[in-house]
Amino acid sequence: xxxxFVDTCLVIFAFEDHPLHGPRVRQAFEGQAGLSVSPLVKLxxxxxxxxxxxxxxxxxxxxxxxxxxxxxxxxxxxxxxxALRARFSLxxxxxxxxxxxQFHGCQALWTNDDRLASAACGLAVNMLHPPPPSR
Numbered sequence: 001x002x003x004x005f006v007d008t009c010l011v012i013f014a015f016e017d018h019p020l021h022g023p024r025v026r027q028a029f030e031g032q033a034g035l036s037v038s039p040l041v042k043l044x045x046x047x048x049x050x051x052x053x054x055x056x057x058x059x060x061x062x063x064x065x066x067x068x069x070x071x072x073x074x075x076x077x078x079x080x081x082x083a084l085r086a087r088f089s090l091x092x093x094x095x096x097x098x099x100x101x102q103f104h105g106c107q108a109l110w111t112n113d114d115r116l117a118s119a120a121c122g123l124a125v126n127m128l129h130p131p132p133p134s135r
């Protein structure tokens with residue numbers, strides 16, 4: 001698989017060892033080449049540790065996020081995000097995540113947000129929903 005854009009929520013679940021979702025997300029990350037984030041994902045992940053003054057957690061995020069590909073966000077990403085926000089009524093950060101994944105030709109956008117998944121025309125995958133049963 002090529003580039004996989006990872007939404008902020010999944011990074012937080014994995015890094016902060018969410019009791020329900022952490023193990024599942026970390027398992028999905030294991031051995032997966034091409035995991036990618038944007039500067040916006042970094043921003044969203046670092047706010048909590050910075051707000052609480054938890055320098056150890058902040059460093060943990062900084063070191064962990066350095067293991068991901070970082071996709072830039074040029075002006076074209078913001079213009080695409082505006083169109084996505086207008087068409088699908090997405091929140092600005094969600095529109096920017098989706099626009100970044102689309103702009104860089106990601107194979108998938110891993111998230112836990114069903115609204116984002118429905119706006120992504122098959123690109124976004126809710127990693128926390130079990131796959132539908134096969135028939």
